[in-house]
Amino acid sequence: KPKKRFSVLKWTWRATYLSALATLGYVGFGIWEMRNPEDQPEPDPSKKTLVILGTGWGAVSLLKKLDTENYNVIVVSPRNYFLFTPLLPSCTTGTIEHRSIMEPIRNFLRHKKAAVKFYEAEATKIDYEKKVVYINDQSEIKGDISATEVPFDMLVVGVGAENATFGIPGVREHGLFLKEVADAQRIRTRIMDCCETAVFKDQDPEERKRLLHMVVVGGGPTGVEFAGELQDFFNNDLKKWIPDIQDSFHVTLVEALPNVLPMFSKQLIEYTEKTFQEETITIRTKTMVKNVTDKYIEAESTGPDGKKVLEKIPYGLLVWATGNALRPVVKDLMMQIPAQKDSRRGLAVNEYLVVKGTENVWAVGDCAVANYAPTAQVAAQEGAFLARLFNQMAKTEEIEHELKHLSVEQEKAPSKEARDQVFTEIKELQKRLRRVKQIGPFEYSHQGSLAYIGSEKAVADISWLSGNFASGGTLTYFFWRSAYLSMCFSTRNRVLVFMDWVKAKMFGRDVSRE
Ligand code: FAD
Ligand code: NAI
Structure with missing residues (x-):
């Protein structure tokens, strides 16, 4: 035994x-x-040319599922990588290194079935009538040719949006945005610069206070997540290594509406505001910034009596996160299409994401208006929908071509048996065609909203069966982390992000200024 x-x-x-x-x-x-990667067949110029503008959430999600053998695919974007934006606020303080959330577009395209051409350039104009996109190399190094044109049969516009400033004077000159990798790097450098300058020998206490006043304008998720990350940076690292800043460092979040995070449920808004209070982040709601200078912002706040007061708020760092605005190339395209004349927030699309007033132009993500919030979730689902649509369109064309060929064969058939045989084949193909053509309109499925609010807490509004489930706190923070880790673009990204988190926990964040 x-x-x-x-x-x-x-x-x-x-x-x-x-x-x-x-x-x-x-x-x-x-x-x-x-x-x-295996060798890829070259793009076939005899096939329809499908031009995709952008390498963001919408465009990359389309490219992921697109069968590139069906089209002559060309991608144009000034960014030769995909950026996992949900973790970008963590890059501003060094919790995560920016390269951990970037995925080179070249690596990704090299694994597609058929080769895809990529041009690192900005689309400066789309000529809808001529079916041409004008592109410009905006990088530092330019060859003899840095501007040219790319003709298209089908076009997908996925260029995202730029930062809204509402024409407020001084924002572009003195504020920092948080949309791209370079923005996060700029903010990280600026935080450290403010801290080191504040403790410069003989610095006046008032000036020190100004330099250490970190102002975030916009109480949407970008502003809230950044404010939370910044306060964490101060609590866990900055005040340890630069004790002299301890009494003057302060984060203020300015929001024009009566509360922050308007897209979250009431209880989570209250939870966020309470957590910020505990973290000593000041929230200034009902406060609209009207002017920005190099050292202070001018904001109009509404008091409890309804009276408006204009005040000057000095700052050292100003992060501007007031949402999205149209890119010039999108505005210009809208002006060429009469059906777009009433659209204000972006390219109006129909339920198949076709730009209204066109036949061969589609739009995805933040540059499209389909009655959904401008989020990565929406952009990714739209991109995946277009991939399915284009794959089916190619299949439909292939079957229709085959059907034409069979009907000629049927006419030429030498005997009744042969004719009957071709007839059966035609019937089968027609059945397949009907099946293939059955693609319903785009339907967005909302999975919920998640946001990090600092001190290892997060808020989540999750769609659960047919209801909604709201939660906030440390458990939600672990859920937030695991959800975003699993959503990272590649295994490489996942490993890098995980290692960054471990590194920050073990050794703290790096406080050196680049
Ligand atoms: P983008 O992802 O912005 O991509 C646009 C692409 O177009 C880029 O590759 C750009 O280089 C390229 N491009 C720009 N101009 C041109 C041009 N002229 N010609 C050609 N190409 C061009 N959403 C969520 O759902 N959850 C989150 O947690 C979340 N967190 C976020 C955090 C931050 C800090 C930010 C800024 C956004 C966050 N979002 C989040 C929103 C989300 O990132 C956007 O909704 C999403 O990126 C939109 O996808 P898109 O493809 O339309 O545009
Ligand atoms: P937003 O549009 O969500 O919020 C901007 C805020 O700025 C608004 O609340 C507005 O009232 C305020 N504002 C505008 N002008 C102002 C002024 N002059 N003074 C003071 N306040 C002013 O913008 P955000 O946060 O950049 O997000 C953009 C999109 O990306 C949204 O759709 C958002 O849902 C999405 N996103 C989602 C995230 C998540 O799910 N975790 C994280 C970041 C962004």
Whole structure:
């Protein structure tokens, strides 16, 4: 009997050993495959040219699911990488290094079935009538040719949006935005610059206070997440390494509406405001910034008696997060299409994401208006929908071509049997065509909203069955982390982000100024 027990143990060990070996082999093969892509067939110019503008959430989600063998695909974007924006606020304080949330578009495109052309350039104009996109190399190094044109048969506009300033004077000159990697780097440098300058020898206490006043304008999720990250940075690292700033460092969030995070449920708004209070972040609601100078902002606040007061708020760092505005290339396209004349917030699209007033132009993400919030979730679902649509359109064309060929064959058939056989084939194909053509309109499925609010707390409004589930706190923070980790673009990104989190926990954030 003891012998038998021993053999069960032995076999358990063997099975564990073998499955560990198999897992290692599987992961190893995955990495090897990722680093050694197979040869790709060149793009076929005889096929329809599908031009995709952008490498953001909408465009990349389309490219992920698109069968590139069906089209001559060309991608144009000034950014040769995809950026996982939900973790961008963490890059402003060094919780996460920016390269951990970037995925080179070249690596990704090299794994598609058929090759895709990529041009690192900005689309400066879309000529709808001529079916041409004008592109411009905006990078530092330019060759003899830095501007040219790309003709298209089909066009997808996924250029996102730019930062809204509402024409408020001084914002562009003195404020910092938070949309791109370079913005996060600028903010990180500026935070450290303010701290080091504040403790400069003989610095006046008032000036020190100004330099250490970190003002965030816009109480949407971008502003809230950044304010939370910044306060964490101060609490966990800055005040330890630069104790002299301890009494003067302060974060203020300015919001024009009566509360922050308007898209979240009331209880989560209250929870966020309470958490900010505990973290000593000041929230100034019903306060509208009207003017920005290099050292202070001018804001109009409404008191409890309804009276308006204009005040000057000095700042060292000003982060401007007041939402989205149209990109010039989108505005220009809208002006060319009469059906777009009443649209204000972006390209109005129909339920198949076709830009209204056109036949061969589609729009996804923040530049499109389809009655959904401008979020990554919406953009990604729109992109995936277009991929399905385009794959089916290609299949439809292929079947229709085959049907034409068969009807000619049927006419030429030498005997009744042969004619009947072709007839059966035609019937089968027509059935397949009907199936393929059955693609319903785009329907957005809302999974919920998540936001980090600092001190290891997050808020979540999750769509659950047919209801809504709201939660806030530390457990939600772990949910937030695992959700975003799983949503990262690639395994490489996931590993890097995870390592950054471990690194920040073990050694703290890096307070050196680049
Ligand atoms: P983008 O992702 O912005 O991509 C636009 C692409 O177009 C870029 O590659 C850009 O380089 C390119 N481009 C720009 N101009 C041109 C041009 N002229 N020609 C060609 N290409 C051009 N949403 C969520 O759902 N959850 C979140 O947690 C979340 N967090 C966020 C955090 C931050 C800090 C920010 C700024 C946004 C966040 N969002 C979040 C919103 C989300 O990032 C956007 O809704 C999403 O990026 C929109 O996708 P898009 O493809 O339309 O545009
Ligand atoms: P937003 O549009 O959501 O919020 C901007 C805020 O700025 C508004 O509340 C507005 O009232 C305020 N504002 C405008 N002008 C002002 C002024 N002059 N003075 C004071 N306040 C002013 O913008 P945000 O946060 O940049 O987000 C953009 C989009 O990205 C949104 O759709 C958002 O849902 C999405 N996003 C989602 C995130 C998440 O789900 N965690 C994180 C970040 C962004």
